[in-house]
Amino acid sequence: MTKKARSAPAAQRSAAPLGEDRRAAIADAAIHLVATRGLRGLTHRAVDEQAGLPPGSTSYYLRTRDALLSACVNRMLERDLARGSAGTGPPPGLDLEEFLVGMMLQLVRERPDDLVARYELSLEASRRPDLHTAIIEGGRRLRETLATVLAALGVPDPEKTAWPVAAMMDGLMYDRVAGAGSSLSDDAFENAVRTSLSALLTGLRQAKYSE
Structure with missing residues (x-):
């Protein structure tokens, strides 16, 4: 996969947001900083600059570092749940296995900052x-x-099998953005995701999960 420079969040390129939009802009900027600079690069001042907000904005909404870190986690969860239809699963009529594959590919392609930050x-x-x-x-x-x-x-x-399935999905995505999988072509990675997920689901259908 050819690595491309990650663009700054949209909040930085437009007028300073207000209210809940400002909270979202702060979290988005913080996630981008964690992904691109690491945790050492995450400061309240750096978030203000990244989000294009007046100095002191981030510390007004999130006074402590723990609050800032938790805001990153909650913002990523918000996006994940929106992609998964907020706990109800995908709309009826979709190929569900294809839905899971598509979700993984979309995360890697469109939200690499979220994955690295996570x-x-x-x-x-x-x-x-x-x-x-x-x-x-x-x-x-x-x-x-x-x-x-x-x-x-x-x-x-x-409910029990969701944990190992999620762990495998996370492992494939992590390897794509931060491991040896980053050297694969897009087609090779997609094929690996489809093959691995299909094999796992087939095996789980045939075997009862034990404690």
Whole structure:
């Protein structure tokens, strides 16, 4: 995959947002900074500059670093749930296996900042209990959405199997944006995603999940 320079969030290129839009712009800018500069590059001042906001805006809404980190997690969760129809799964009539493949490919292509930031934040969460709680809760809600899809696909014990399926999906996406998978062509990566997910779902349909 040819790496392209990531553009700044739209908030930086337009008039300064207000209200809830400003909160979203702050979170988007923070995610971009974590993805491109790492956690050391994430400061309240840097977020103000990245989002094109007046100095002090970020600290007004999110006074502590923990609050800023949690805002990143919550913003990414908001986007993930919107993509998964807010816990109800995809609309009726869709090829559900294709839905999962498409979701993974879209995340890698359109939201690489979110993926890189998520992995950075997951490591940081091992040292920050509040952040760890936010990530665990976010993961639980995403697995609930995934479980509805797995149930419709005929996978037994979908609430339990959602965890290993999510872990495999995360692993493939992580490797694409930050590991050896970044050297694959787009077609090779897509084929690997389809083959791996299909094999996993086929195996899960044939075997009962045990404790």
